[in-house]
Amino acid sequence: MASETTTPTVLASARPARPALRYAGLLWAIGIALLLPLFTAESYRLFQLTLAAIYAIAILGLNLVTGYNGQISLGHGAFYAVGAYVAAIMMDKFGLPYWSTLPSAAVVCGLVGYGIGFPALRLGGLYLALTTFSLAVAVPQILKYKGIEEWTGGVQGVLVFKPDAPFGLPLSNDQYLYLLTVAIALGVFLLARNLMASRIGRAIMAIRDHGLAAEAMGMDAARLKTSTFAVSAGITGLAGALSAIAVEFVSPDSFQVALSITLFVGMVVGGVASIIGPAFGGLFVVFVPNLAEEVSKAAPGVIYGIILIAFLFVLPGGVAGLLRRLAARLHR
Amino acid sequence: MLNRRTLLAAGAAAIAGPLAAPRIGHAADLTGVTADEIKIGSIFPYSGPASAYGVIGRLQQAFFKGINDAGGFQGRKLNFLTYDDGYSPPKAVEQARRLVEQDKVSFLFNTLGTPSNTAIQRYMNQRKVPHLFLATGADKWADPEHFPWTIGYQPSYRTEAQIFAKFMLEADRNAKLGILYQNDDFGKDYVNGVKDILGPRFDAMVKPVSYEVTDATIDSQVVQLQSLGCDAMLTAATPKFAAQTIRKVFDIGWRPKLHFITDVSISVGAVMNPAGPEKGVGVITAAYLKEPTDPAWANDPGLNEWRGWMRQHMPDADQTDGNYVYSYGVAKCMMQVLTQCNGDFSRENIMKQATSLSGVAIPSLINGITVSTSASNYHPIRQMQLAKWDGHTWERFGGLIEGAG
Numbered sequence: 001m002a003s004e005t006t007t008p009t010v011l012a013s014a015r016p017a018r019p020a021l022r023y024a025g026l027l028w029a030i031g032i033a034l035l036l037p038l039f040t041a042e043s044y045r046l047f048q049l050t051l052a053a054i055y056a057i058a059i060l061g062l063n064l065v066t067g068y069n070g071q072i073s074l075g076h077g078a079f080y081a082v083g084a085y086v087a088a089i090m091m092d093k094f095g096l097p098y099w100s101t102l103p104s105a106a107v108v109c110g111l112v113g114y115g116i117g118f119p120a121l122r123l124g125g126l127y128l129a130l131t132t133f134s135l136a137v138a139v140p141q142i143l144k145y146k147g148i149e150e151w152t153g154g155v156q157g158v159l160v161f162k163p164d165a166p167f168g169l170p171l172s173n174d175q176y177l178y179l180l181t182v183a184i185a186l187g188v189f190l191l192a193r194n195l196m197a198s199r200i201g202r203a204i205m206a207i208r209d210h211g212l213a214a215e216a217m218g219m220d221a222a223r224l225k226t227s228t229f230a231v232s233a234g235i236t237g238l239a240g241a242l243s244a245i246a247v248e249f250v251s252p253d254s255f256q257v258a259l260s261i262t263l264f265v266g267m268v269v270g271g272v273a274s275i276i277g278p279a280f281g282g283l284f285v286v287f288v289p290n291l292a293e294e295v296s297k298a299a300p301g302v303i304y305g306i307i308l309i310a311f312l313f314v315l316p317g318g319v320a321g322l323l324r325r326l327a328a329r330l331h332r
Numbered sequence: 333m334l335n336r337r338t339l340l341a342a343g344a345a346a347i348a349g350p351l352a353a354p355r356i357g358h359a360a361d362l363t364g365v366t367a368d369e370i371k372i373g374s375i376f377p378y379s380g381p382a383s384a385y386g387v388i389g390r391l392q393q394a395f396f397k398g399i400n401d402a403g404g405f406q407g408r409k410l411n412f413l414t415y416d417d418g419y420s421p422p423k424a425v426e427q428a429r430r431l432v433e434q435d436k437v438s439f440l441f442n443t444l445g446t447p448s449n450t451a452i453q454r455y456m457n458q459r460k461v462p463h464l465f466l467a468t469g470a471d472k473w474a475d476p477e478h479f480p481w482t483i484g485y486q487p488s489y490r491t492e493a494q495i496f497a498k499f500m501l502e503a504d505r506n507a508k509l510g511i512l513y514q515n516d517d518f519g520k521d522y523v524n525g526v527k528d529i530l531g532p533r534f535d536a537m538v539k540p541v542s543y544e545v546t547d548a549t550i551d552s553q554v555v556q557l558q559s560l561g562c563d564a565m566l567t568a569a570t571p572k573f574a575a576q577t578i579r580k581v582f583d584i585g586w587r588p589k590l591h592f593i594t595d596v597s598i599s600v601g602a603v604m605n606p607a608g609p610e611k612g613v614g615v616i617t618a619a620y621l622k623e624p625t626d627p628a629w630a631n632d633p634g635l636n637e638w639r640g641w642m643r644q645h646m647p648d649a650d651q652t653d654g655n656y657v658y659s660y661g662v663a664k665c666m667m668q669v670l671t672q673c674n675g676d677f678s679r680e681n682i683m684k685q686a687t688s689l690s691g692v693a694i695p696s697l698i699n700g701i702t703v704s705t706s707a708s709n710y711h712p713i714r715q716m717q718l719a720k721w722d723g724h725t726w727e728r729f730g731g732l733i734e735g736a737g
Contacts, residue, residue: 044433048426146515146544155516157421157447159454247422249451254421256381290430293416297393300416301379 034182043174047246048286050174053181054242056282057188059266060275061235066264067273068196069228070208071120075132077260078139079109079233081250083240085143088158088250089151098163098245102184105241106234113233117226136260140252157251160244181242185279188235193275195231204228205273236263269311271320280319284311360678361460364438369409370670370677372396373431373440375448380418385444387649388467389414391659392442394645405670413437417448424448425455432461439464439682442485442662446470446517449482457481462683464669465662465712469596471521474710476687483686483710485662489518489594491735492618493525493566495716496592498733499616500564501529503590508537510562510588512553512577514569515542522568522594528736543573554580564590571597575607582611591615598719598726613723618716618733620701621661625652628728634695661696665703665712668692700732711735 037049062076086108087101116135120128143152152158165176195201206214207221215221244250266285271277292303315322364371376389396412399405413435417424424443431437432455439462443449446468456463457479465485466473473484487495500507511526513519519542527534539560541553550573557565558581565588567577574597581591591614597603598617622629629635638660642651649656670677672685689712692703701715714735719726 042433044429047429051422051426141546144516144545149515155447155518157450159450243422247425247451248454249421249425251421251447251450253419253445253447254451256420258380258418258420297378297414 034186038175038178043172046174046178050178050181050246051243052282052286053178053185054239054246054282055263055266055285056279057185057242058236058239059263059270059278059281059285060189060192061232061237061239062263062267063270063273063275063278064192064196064204064235065228065232067267067277068201068208069204069225069232071225071229072125072129073132073232074129074260074264075135076233076236076263077255077257078132078135079113079236080240080243080259080263081139081143081255082112083109083237084244084250084255085152085158085240086237087241087244088160091160091245092158093151098160101245102238102241106238109237109240110230110234112237114226114230116233117229120229121222121225133257133260136257140255140257143252143255153251155252157249157254159249162245162248177246181246184238184242188238189275189279192235196275200224265308269308269315269318271318271323274318274320274324276323277318277320284319360676361680362438362678363436363461365408365677368404368407369411370405371411371413371435371437372666373428373435373437374412374414375417375424375427375431375440375443376414377419377444377448378416380420382419382445385467385655386416387653387655388442388444388659391646391649391656392663395660395663398641398645399667405667406675417445419445419448421447421451425451428452428455432456432459438462438677438679441465441666442467442659444468449473453479453482460679462679462686464682464686465665467658467662469521470517471524476708476710481683483705483712485665485712486658487618487620487713487716487735488711489521489568489596490525490528491711491714492595492716493522493568494529494735495618495718495733496566496616497526497529498735499718499730500590500592504564506537507564507590508539508560508562509564509566510557510560511538511540511566512550512557512569513540513542513566514573515544518570518596519568522566525735526566543569545570547573549580550576551580554586555584558584558586562588564588564592566592567597568594569597571599571602573597575603578603578607578612578615582608593617595619600725604721609721609723612721615721617719617721617726619719619726619728620698620713620716621654621657621696622698623726624654624657626725626728632699634697634699637695657696661694664694664696665689665692668703698728698732 037046041049058076058080062073065071066073083105086105090096090101090104091098123131144155162173162177164173165171203214203219203224206219207224211221262285266281267278269284270281288307289304292307293300295303317324374389374392376386377383378386378389393412393414396410400409404410413431415427415430417427428440431440440456441464444467449466449468453463460481463482465483469486469489471488471490473482500509511523513522523540526538530537539557539562541557543550543553554577565581567574569577574593593615595617604612622632622635624635638657639651641660642649642656668689669682669686673681687705687707689703689705694703698717701713703712705712715732717728717732718730719728
């Protein structure tokens with residue numbers, strides 16, 4: 001990367017020594033919180049939590065490009081759909097094992113994202129938002145296209161099977177899938193955290209904050225922007241592949257335009273340009289619509305809207321912003 | 333004595349307990365049924381692209397509430413739990429699992445939409461939970477061999493095509509039929525239905541031509557069918573394309589002796605008027621429901637029953653919306669199944685009674701059409717009546733015709 005040579009090295013060494021003990025305690029707490037549902041939740045709740053983890057990964061992907069790099073994407077549902085279809089087609093038409101579909105979906109979506117990233121260079125802000133949005137509108141119809149119907153199953157979609165737990169582990173499908181999804185999510189979140197804490201990460205943010213200045217300092221904005229788009233699409237595609245396996249079905253109707261908006265809402269609620277935020281975004285988009293429906297059967301959309309506005313009003317920086325403020329208070 | 337080994341064993345058992353596979357239901361699975369209630373699960377697109385169908389669910393909410401307010405059904409409350417899936421299959425899976433695993437309903441009733449039902453069909457059958465009277469016209473729900481717990485309701489597209497083919501053979505044994513169909517499940521059901529009736533004669537008698545939903549027009553397909561010498565026509569197209577077809581057939585001066593059109597595309601506002609009402613004169617469709625605006629049913633006892641119910645329970649609803657007629661009828665059908673259960677509301681018996689309906693009359697169906705099912709017949713409604721466009725309205729004619737399935 002061109003940026004490596006130019007990023008000031010002072011910043012990296014200025015970090016204080018880690019309070020290792022407190023981190024270890026925090027990690028244990030997170031680990032237990034994640035494992036607890038495995039033994040306490042019914043399988044329906046586990047399924048919902050699995051979906052939430054999948055959405056969290058997808059939202060994390062979106063957050064990289066929109067939150068950290070400042071390229072607004074309203075079309076990440078398209079990458080999610082492509083990832084889901086890659087997984088479904090590999091499993092259904094080629095009989096490949098589910099685990100092999102996950103890296104494949106990430107790579108395919110990464111390549112698609114790279115392709116989209118190029119024209120995106122010429123478009124800024126709202127224009128990029130609209131362009132990606134049109135992608136989200138187009139994908140469900142492209143999936144119905146006759147020429148690829150043999151693969152995609154047209155409007156019919158593709159049915160796939162949930163994997164059983166390997167090595168004879170005494171886990172149900174739902175429990176295994178939850179464990180797998182959470183493990184993958186942890187891995188992806190960790191990688192994203194490290195990426196953003198690195199010199200490349202700082203360059204990505206520098207381009208968002210002041211593109212011209214960043215370029216003047218020698219950062220290769222075009223290359224970083226397209227690469228970020230590719231990584232972002234790849235992560236969201238990975239989430240799509242997981243969703244195909246969890247839901248056991250993909251069809252064009254599964255990936256309506258609203259999906260892209262859902263991911264965007266999750267990102268904002270969780271916290272823009274935050275690593276941990278998307279985890280809360282995932283929980284929000286899975287559980288709050290159900291909550292809204294329970295409050296009012298007649299107008300769940302209104303309730304959802306009110307909750308959303310309340311959220312933005314009370315937590316302007318998203319859930320991650322609240323956590324940041326709390327942490328700052330503790331440190332004082 | 334409590335040593336480490338017994339502690340470990342106890343710990344292992346405690347962990348393995350909840351992990352063990354869900355127990356397969358016994359002979360009588362009474363989930364969702366107690367001494368004073370029966371839980372019924374339902375999923376509708378109250379929001380999203382198909383939310384116009386949400387009124388079907390709203391009527392059913394009022395329907396079961398009406399029964400409960402009047403003292404319930406055989407001493408039990410009918411607890412109707414209905415959730416929104418926004419016409420999204422992943423959401424339908426989530427809602428179906430919520431109903432089955434968390435709410436522990438006895439069965440699912442009238443879930444709407446082909447994609448959503450496709451997504452949950454296998455789950456319902458694995459769990460052996462009745463998946464009754466789906467609100468979709470696809471033919472694939474009648475598959476008792478692979479999916480014994482799933483059954484449809486309305487005549488399938490395939491049944492309708494069989495009825496068209498039967499009528500065509502009666503009118504002209506040597507007709508040459510052109511089929512213009514949308515290249516998807518919906519369109520192909522019509523081709524299959526005609527094939528069911530014509531059998532080996534299909535290739536000689538029929539010229540099928542398809543179009544894509546993404547096509548701009550179907551002009552070339554219509555011209556092609558005319559040039560192939562077809563003298564009858566079956567249009568299995570969604571409203572926009574159906575309107576184009578009717579107009580094009582007329583404009584090129586082609587006058588096929590018979591022109592059938594799917595009952596998906598018979599709306600006066602969305603098809604006949606845009607096509608030009610005078611251009612569609614003579615086009616034939618098939619119907620099984622009483623159309624609430626048809627003056628012929630103005631004094632029909634069945635439809636009057638519905639009107640009375642609507643006035644009492646949904647006074648603000650639009651009585652010209654046929655979805656309410658449909659919904660009331662399928663709810664009545666459900667009540668017939670529960671009545672037939674005769675107090676035994678196990679899932680097995682509910683499924684057994686849903687597939688043992690014989691000649692049940694429903695007020696919303698055209699007089700004479702009845703609901704019949706059996707262990708091998710998962711097509712509850714198989715009869716329809718033809719109707720012809722006279723330039724102003726659809727006029728029913730002839731007797732009831734029964735499909736082959």
